[in-house]
Amino acid sequence: MKRVFEEKKAEIGATLGKQAKEETENNAGKNKKAKGKAEEAAKPQFAIFAFRNIGRVIEYAAVLPANLRINSTLYRMEDGTCYVYVQKGGASYERYSRACIQAMEFAALYAADEQKIRYLEEHGECLIREKALKKLRA
Numbered sequence: 001m002k003r004v005f006e007e008k009k010a011e012i013g014a015t016l017g018k019q020a021k022e023e024t025e026n027n028a029g030k031n032k033k034a035k036g037k038a039e040e041a042a043k044p045q046f047a048i049f050a051f052r053n054i055g056r057v058i059e060y061a062a063v064l065p066a067n068l069r070i071n072s073t074l075y076r077m078e079d080g081t082c083y084v085y086v087q088k089g090g091a092s093y094e095r096y097s098r099a100c101i102q103a104m105e106f107a108a109l110y111a112a113d114e115q116k117i118r119y120l121e122e123h124g125e126c127l128i129r130e131k132a133l134k135k136l137r138a
């Protein structure tokens with residue numbers, strides 16, 4: 001009787017251990033998905049770059065690929081400084097990121113927060129509202 005009890009105990013322990021392992025694996029998979037979504041949400045989806053003048057913006061637009069699907073808006077302040085608001089749009093994050101890195105060769109990163117966009121809209125002159133870089137490239 002004792003032997004049967006020990007066998008059943010071992011069998012139940014193995015079953016519980018297997019279930020615990022499966023539950024741990026399932027939770028790990030869910031955590032990876034949640035972590036991936038959180039990382040995607042944490043990536044900036046827009047940036048604002050400050051260019052000395054319109055000529056630098058045109059130079060930057062000329063080096064971008066023709067098929068790049070980012071959204072952009074061009075603003076000019078009274079002192080002649082131009083600001084380009086770049087949004088990820090339909091581009092992959094990698095291509096968007098590459099475009100932002102290229103912008104750093106021609107301009108300074110001004111900001112990546114919503115309040116700066118409102119400031120530009122209120123105090124700057126919007127020269128090109130949609131697809132500014134694409135239009136300047138042509």
